[in-house]
Amino acid sequence: MRRGFLGVDVGSISTKAAVLSEDGEVLASSYLWTEGNPVGAVRRLLEEIEPQCAACDVEVVSVGTTGSARELIGAMLSAQTVKNEITAHAMGTLSKNPEVQTILEIGGQDSKIIIVRDGVPVDYAMNTLCAAGTGAFLAAQARRLNIPVEEFGERALRSTKPTRIAGRCTVFAESDLVHKAQVGHPVDDIIAGLCTAIVENYLNNVGKGKEIRSPVVFQGGVSKNGGVVKAFSEALGCDIGVDENGHLMGAIGTALLAQRSGREAPFDFSVGSDEFETRGVDCGGCANMCELVLATRDGRLIDAWGNRCERGLVRAAALVESA
Amino acid sequence: MPATTVGLPRSLFFHTEGTLVRRYLEGIGVTAVMSPPTDRGILEAGLSLAVDETCLPMKIHLGHVAALRGKVDAVLVPRYGVLASSFGEMCVKFWGAYDITRNVFPDLEVLSYDVDRMYGNRERKALLGLGRELGASHMAASRALRNARREVASAKASLVAGQTILEAEADPGVPRILVAGHTYILDDRLMGTPILDLLKAEDVTVLRSDRVPDVKNLRKRAVEFSPGLKWAYNREQLGAIATMRDQVDGIMVLLSFPCGPDSLVAELVQRKVRDVPICVIVLDELTATGGLKTRVESFCDIVKMRRAG
Numbered sequence: 001m002r003r004g005f006l007g008v009d010v011g012s013i014s015t016k017a018a019v020l021s022e023d024g025e026v027l028a029s030s031y032l033w034t035e036g037n038p039v040g041a042v043r044r045l046l047e048e049i050e051p052q053c054a055a056c057d058v059e060v061v062s063v064g065t066t067g068s069a070r071e072l073i074g075a076m077l078s079a080q081t082v083k084n085e086i087t088a089h090a091m092g093t094l095s096k097n098p099e100v101q102t103i104l105e106i107g108g109q110d111s112k113i114i115i116v117r118d119g120v121p122v123d124y125a126m127n128t129l130c131a132a133g134t135g136a137f138l139a140a141q142a143r144r145l146n147i148p149v150e151e152f153g154e155r156a157l158r159s160t161k162p163t164r165i166a167g168r169c170t171v172f173a174e175s176d177l178v179h180k181a182q183v184g185h186p187v188d189d190i191i192a193g194l195c196t197a198i199v200e201n202y203l204n205n206v207g208k209g210k211e212i213r214s215p216v217v218f219q220g221g222v223s224k225n226g227g228v229v230k231a232f233s234e235a236l237g238c239d240i241g242v243d244e245n246g247h248l249m250g251a252i253g254t255a256l257l258a259q260r261s262g263r264e265a266p267f268d269f270s271v272g273s274d275e276f277e278t279r280g281v282d283c284g285g286c287a288n289m290c291e292l293v294l295a296t297r298d299g300r301l302i303d304a305w306g307n308r309c310e311r312g313l314v315r316a317a318a319l320v321e322s323a
Numbered sequence: 324m325p326a327t328t329v330g331l332p333r334s335l336f337f338h339t340e341g342t343l344v345r346r347y348l349e350g351i352g353v354t355a356v357m358s359p360p361t362d363r364g365i366l367e368a369g370l371s372l373a374v375d376e377t378c379l380p381m382k383i384h385l386g387h388v389a390a391l392r393g394k395v396d397a398v399l400v401p402r403y404g405v406l407a408s409s410f411g412e413m414c415v416k417f418w419g420a421y422d423i424t425r426n427v428f429p430d431l432e433v434l435s436y437d438v439d440r441m442y443g444n445r446e447r448k449a450l451l452g453l454g455r456e457l458g459a460s461h462m463a464a465s466r467a468l469r470n471a472r473r474e475v476a477s478a479k480a481s482l483v484a485g486q487t488i489l490e491a492e493a494d495p496g497v498p499r500i501l502v503a504g505h506t507y508i509l510d511d512r513l514m515g516t517p518i519l520d521l522l523k524a525e526d527v528t529v530l531r532s533d534r535v536p537d538v539k540n541l542r543k544r545a546v547e548f549s550p551g552l553k554w555a556y557n558r559e560q561l562g563a564i565a566t567m568r569d570q571v572d573g574i575m576v577l578l579s580f581p582c583g584p585d586s587l588v589a590e591l592v593q594r595k596v597r598d599v600p601i602c603v604i605v606l607d608e609l610t611a612t613g614g615l616k617t618r619v620e621s622f623c624d625i626v627k628m629r630r631a632g
Contacts, residue, residue, distance in 0.1 A: 068617075086621035090628075114625075122629045123600045126618055209593040209601075287364030308517070 002027075004058035006049070006267065007255030008042060008077065009088065009248075010034060010069035013108040013135070013221065015041040017049055018251035019058060020259065024095055028052035029248055038069035039076060039276060046272040053269075060267035064088075064258030066250050075295045075303035076276050080263040085250050090114050090121045092253030093217055096243060101213040104232065104240075106202065106222035108135040113206050125206050133201035135221045137170050141177060141194055145187060149225075152191055156227025159192035166197070173197055195227035199235050214238040219246040274298060281319060285311045292316055328354045329434060329457075330391035330398040333361070334384035335420060338507040343475040344399065347450060350467025351459035356395055358387040360512035365390050370608060372427050379514065379579040379608055380507055381416050381423070388424055388431070397432035400424045401449070404439030410542060411555035414584060486534040490570075493528040498626045501567045503532040503560050503592070504577035505585075514606050515577060521616055522575070525623035530571065532563035541566060548591045554584045564592060573600045573626040575619075580607040600625055 004027055009016040011034065019028040030048040034041045053060065064081035065074040066088035074082035093103050094116065103114040111134050115123040127134070142149035156162075163185045166176045173194075180190055203212075218240045222228055233240045243249070275298045283290040288308055294316050295303045304316035329348055331337050337344070341357060348355040358365070361383055369386025391398050402421045403413040421435045434456070436449040447468065454464030493499065500522060502509065509515035509531055522529045535541060541562025545552055548561045564574060576592055578585035589603045602622040604615065 084617045084620045084624070086617070087624040090625075118632075120628050120632055121625050124621065124625050125602075126621075209597070211597070287362040289363050 002056070002058045003061045004028075004053060005255040005259040006060045006063045006077075007088070007251040007253065007258060008045065008063070008065045008067075008073055008079075009085065009250035009254060010038045010042065010065065010067040010073050011085070011107065011250075012068055014247070015045055015067075016248055016251040017045045018248050018255055019049060019053055019060065020252065020255040021058070022259070024256070026245070026248070026252065027056050027058050029245075029251070031247060034069075038072055039278065042073050042076065043272040046269050050269040060269075061264045062258040062261065063267055064254035064256075064261075066254040071303075071305055072278065072293070072295065076297075077267070077271060078265070079258070080265065081254065081258040081261045083254055083257050086112055086114065086124060086126065087121075088250045088253035088257065089219065090116070090124075090253065091256050092249035092251070093219065093243075094119060094121075095252060095256055096245070096249070097215070097217055097241065100215050100217045100241075102210075102216045104202070104207075104216060104218045104223075105220040106134055106198070106218075106228070107220040110134060111202055111206050111220075113202075113210055113212075115210055115212075123210065125208075125210065127206055133170075133198040133205070137173075138194065138198065138222065138225070140170075141174070144174070144177070145181075145191070147187070147191070152195070153224065153226035153228070155188045156192040156195045156225070157230060159186075159188040161189055162192035162196050162231075163189045164196075165190070165193040192227055192231075195225065195231045196235075198222070198228055199231040203235060212236055215241060217241045217243065217246075219243070219249055221247070280306075281316070283307060283312045283315055285309075285315060294320060296320060328356060328395045328397075330388075330395035331355055331357045332384055332387035332391060332398065332400065333358045334387045334511075335380055335417060335507050336401055336403055338510045340401070342478065343471050344401075344450070346471035346474055347454070347464075347468050348457075350470055351454050351457060351464055353457050353459075356391065358390045361386070361514070362512065366513055366608060376581070378416060378582050379606060380505075380511070381420075382608065383511065383513070384420065385424070385427055388428060392428070392431060397434045398424070398428075399434045399436075399453075401435055402437045402439070404437070405441045406438070406555055411558050412553055414554055414556070414582075483534050483536050486530055487536060489528065490530060497526065497528050498572040498623070498630055499528045499530060499570065500573045500575055500623070500626065501530045501532060501564065501571040502575045502577060503564055503588075505556050505560075506533045508577055508579055508606065509533065514579065518575075518577060518604065518615060518619060521619040522623070525620065527572075527623055527626070530567065532560045532567075535563040535566055548595055557584045557588050560588055561591065564596065568596055568599055571599065572630055573602065573622060575622065576601065576603045578603070578605055580605050600629065 004019045007018050015034045017030045018026050021027050028049050030045050063077050063079040065079045066083050066085045070082050101116050105112045110127050112126045114121050139149050163180050166172045223242045229240050278295045281292045283292050290307050290312050292306045292312050301320040345355040365386035368389040369382040372385040373382040400421045403417040405412045425433050436453040437444050438446045438449045451464050542558045544562040544565040545558040547565040552558045576589050
């Protein structure tokens with residue numbers, strides 16, 4: 001039986017998993033939509049991963065979670081490693097592209113840049129308050145134009161003269177887009193203009209002050225959009241690498257982190273069928289009104305978070321006991 | 324009619340000047356009550372009282388005044404303007420805090436003192452004037468102020484010395500992170516404290532820009548970033564970064580939305596410091612701790628990986 005390391009990346013839009021062998025080969029993987037239910041998504045994910053592991057005779061010995069639901073899923077799977085998605089992405093990408101110097105990432109709700117030198121991440125930035133220029137922005141514009149967002153890339157590439165769209169701010173971009181459409185710019189040019197606007201916005205916000213050196217790898221859901229890839233390539237004057245497995249990098253990275261942690265415990269796929277429940281409770285202990293989340297398995301409290309102080313934990317324990 | 328119980332809002336100036344003023348008032352026989360540390364309730368009260376466009380610390384300030392209402396005879400809201408030509412000026416929110424508070428709370432008695440070199444009002448003169456207004460003799464007020472200043476100076480010095488010792492004694496293997504921000508943000512229970520706590524949980528040595536020694540020197544060194552910075556606190560922050568940049572592994576800049584001077588500082592730092600990782604965190608009233616945790620954690624990871632090489 002071979003030893004495997006499971007990495008689970010639960011994002012706001014999609015949930016990904018990868019099982020790595022001891023020498024970093026991807027033995028099993030899965031990719032599906034979170035659909036606002038991370039626990040349910042991970043249950044389905046485990047159902048897909050289990051037969052793949054059985055087929056190549058792999059036993060999962062360590063689990064890592066990442067993504068915005070990492071704590072929740074970490075509690076559910078009793079994960080050995082719980083790590084933020086930026087570190088996980090950097091680790092995953094470096095394992096596949098050791099030469100990379102710049103990692104660009106645009107996801108559903110956030111965008112980041114990671115600067116790598118000699119195989120070590122040395123600097124990074126993430127969008128601050130403003131979510132302009134992320135996947136959510138593109139999806140909103142696609143709805144406005146009544147075109148599936150999946151077709152955006154193809155249509156943008158057809159354009160020869162992208163329309164100039166003000167990319168500084170989502171609100172302005174939107175009104176600018178409407179104006180350009182009303183005065184008669186072709187839709188393909190407008191879509192290409194949106195792709196250029198996203199790139200300009202990214203480079204002026206997240207990428208500000210960073211030295212972007214080739215080789216560049218572009219990841220996240222928006223990297224599937226050829227129009228944005230082309231706009232990046234033109235703006236930076238270099239080739240942009242987009243990995244087929246780009247969507248799995250977070251899962252691969254967190255599996256690697258689980259392996260490196262050295263912490264191991266036999267993993268049982270039946271954890272998916274356990275009575276794992278979460279519920280939200282207002283602490284009410286003080287004016288902070290912390291929103292606690294209680295995670296229970298078979299009626300026992302296994303974790304709680306969302307509290308700003310110890311009182312929240314005490315309260316959580318009391319609430320579960322009284323139930 | 325002299326007020327007997329004076330409320331001090333735990334906001335803006337009183338994060339730095341609060342202890343001095345409290346000790347001084349106590350010295351002249353006035354009871355001083357400070358509002359409790361910021362919590363969600365204070366923030367929400369502030370949000371409902373303030374105009375939307377003002378900055379988060381000002382909204383929190385109004386929440387603190389509201390928290391004191393009914394518990395004190397008067398609330399003290401000073402005005403800080405030009406400190407000295409070489410120090411720079413205070414932000415306009417400090418200039419306007421008194422008038423804004425009076426307008427938002429017309430039924431409240433609001434005491435004030437005015438520190439502004441432009442009109443020859445040094446802090447001593449301003450505070451002695453306040454003492455007179457509260458019925459203290461000149462001699463009693465002078466003595467109380469002298470004692471309060473002595474006490475506070477030694478407390479401030481020990482904070483700065485504490486950081487210097489921390490810096491000298493900390494394990495050189497542990498990464499050092501300089502957190503640059505205003506004291507009224509760093510010391511606020513809702514804005515800065517959660518971030519400092521997250522950093523401490525990451526096993527890094529946390530140094531604060533407002534505890535870097537030799538403030539006078541810091542104000543001078545700010546010119547390395549820009550020759551003509553107007554705002555006093557921003558000069559000190561940039562000076563602290565100029566002084567410390569070679570000695571730290573990362574710089575975290577905290578600013579509150581939508582602060583003009585702070586956003587300028589963040590911009591200058593991002594453009595001019597290219598050899599140290601920088602993380603800019605913008606605080607607003609909606610800031611969710613989840614997003615903060617991801618940012619703080621990943622920044623510390625990058626700093627640690629960079630060190631490990």
